[in-house]
Amino acid sequence: MREKKITPFYKHDHDELEVYFLKFKGLKTKDYSQAKEYFKKFSFGLQRHIVWEEEILFPLFEKKTGMDDCGPTMEMKSEHRQIGECLQALHKKVQRNDPDSGYEEQILxxxxxxxxxxxxxxxxxAIDERISSREQEKVFSLMQSLPQGD
Ligand SMILES: [Fe+2]
Ligand SMILES: [Fe+2]
Incomplete structure (x- = not known):
């Protein structure tokens, strides 16, 4: 079931999160409690995805390239903070069951x-190009070993 390469696996996770987000958007004016379930899946999944990247994937890239304080992972990490703030803003609306969250959704x-x-x-x-299949396996097993709380 699991794809061995990093790119298709992580892209698939992006796509799955997009589905949850679109379901939330589509349902929020029809059935808010159902929409909220999709928001939770989206929010939990996005935070887990960011942890996978920052704790496992990016350090591997940084080790391989020596680019740990100037390279693309620095930029991605700073974008994660920005995305996290947008997610927080939307989360506040969802906590209040407020469907008027179009602005927050758009920015996020x-x-x-x-x-x-x-x-x-x-x-x-770039990561796929640089890592061996053993290292790929290690990435996936480390991802599984991270706590699954919410
Ligand atoms: Fe990602
Ligand atoms: Fe990311």
């Missing part, structure tokens, strides 16, 4: 889409 989506594009087209392929 704008940052997230650009960020995902850069990872899928630059960073992930």
């Amino acid at each position: 989506w704008y940052f997230l889409k650009q960020h995902n594009y850069k990872e899928e087209h630059n960073l992930y392929p």
Whole structure:
């Protein structure tokens, strides 16, 4: 089931998160409690994805290239902070069951889409080029070993 390469696996996770986000958007004016379930899946999944990248994937790239304080992972990490702030703002609306969150959704989506594009087209392929299949296996087993709380 699991794809061995980093790029398709992480891209698939981006796509799955997009589905949850769109379901939330589509349902929020029809059935807010159902929409909220999708928001939770989206929010938990996005935070888990960022932890996978920052704790496992990026350190590996930094070790391989020696680019730990000037390279693309620095930029991606700073975008994660920005995305996290947008997610927080949307979360506040969701906590109040307030469907009037179009502005927060738009900003979050704008940052997230650009960020995902850069990872899928630059960073992930650069990681795939540099790591062995043993290292790939290690990435996936470390991802499984991280706590699954929410
Ligand atoms: Fe990321
Ligand atoms: Fe990502």
